[in-house]
Amino acid sequence: MTATAGPGLGGGDVAALVAGLCAGLFAELDTLADEVARQLAVESPRRADLDIEGRCHELLTDPARKVAGAGVVMAPDVLADAPYWLEWWTANPDAAPPVPRRLAAETDPRAVGFRDYTHLPWYAVPLATGAAHVTGPYVDYLCTDQQTLTFTRPVLRRGVFAGVVGFDLLVRTFEERMFGPLERVDGSCAVINTSGRVVTSSDLRWVTGDLIRGLPVQGWWAGGQSPDGPWDFWACPGLPLGVITSR
């Protein structure tokens, strides 16, 4: 029995599988966001009020999840004792067992290694939309150092945006899960994001991180199929990810 065995799949089936995989991660994130919101509910919260290390360790060592990073990133000036603050743990999900390590990120705005994270999409998009987001695939040089998908959603303090909680999933891990289903699709199949960047693909022309050029990506995302074109498109419900298959 190989991973590729089973009945044939269509692009819609693959889109549903991607949505299911992401829904599982977002359900965990909802729990984490609630926990952080409770910890921030005190009068002028400080760094010491955050207590999510145990929870993040559990998630990072869960062999069913295989997440590569987990934590919280605070909005500026929410905490009384640090203008910028993040608590993030990383682990190699393929190690047995994965060993979580605290990310040593520079949070002093005066230092050279400091990067104002409020401009980065995994923070900026949930801030702008108030909703969950999947960033990537991108090279995450602040954290995993590898091609990564980052899942983030807002944390609220008394109803106001106070930062994001998030997970990193290595694209490699995502590919592991999607290779089987992709092989069961007749013809070529690729998972892409809203920019037309390839997450994973069974078409040898494209690999992770490539931009699909010359195809009507914007039109697909705007809801239009191209009836005469060589590709069909399915948006994954509620996600900035979609699936294309060759006709």
Next chain:
Amino acid sequence: MADSSMALGAYAAVFAPLEAQGRADAVARRLGEAITLGLLPDGSPLPSESDLADRFGVATVTVREALGALREENLIRTRRGRGGGSFVVTPADGGQQALVARLRRMGLGELRDLADHYTAIAAMCAELAALRADDDDVARLRDLAASGRDVRSGAARWRAEGNFHLELAAAAQSARLTREEMALQSEVGMLLWLSHAQAGDDATPADRHTELVDSIAVGDADRARLSAESHVAEMFSAVRALHRQVWTGRMS
């Protein structure tokens, strides 16, 4: 030794020592440069020895050795007892002495080699970014280029320069090139940035960055590569000019 290994060529390169310096030297250099560049502000406390050991992934005794070296160079002072620890001492000459010392240890060939290496990485990043950057990447690069233009103070300007090139490597979608860019920045950052400042050059890197982003935005890989190459060449020519002054004794 150097001559005989050069004669052996590629074979010798395979078996060359991996780490020329000890780990304590590496830690001392990293901290020393951060202090010299003004990235760690004068009088600010360093993290504790065990905290530093954690961050660098070395033993506490290695950190202690590195701090000893920094103390001898007057880059930190250490107070004992309550409220004690090690504190940053910014050199009064803006790092000139440290820069001169570093250049004095380097041959011109070594300098050229370093420039070749950095050019290879930066130019390839630029070329791939032109092929692979999406609109969001371009917007982010533009923001970083613009923020570099606004800052005049040393540390903030170097931060902008470093961040721009890091983001460029990430826009190339290459994890390996990104790691290489990071390693090179920690190795040559001080050399490039301080030399550029000493040269009193008014053409800021930000202008070059903006040119580069323009090429990337229209997907012109050749022009992006050329633009990155001349940007790095400009930075290194400032280093070479300074190197010449140091080696001919016109600067000490």
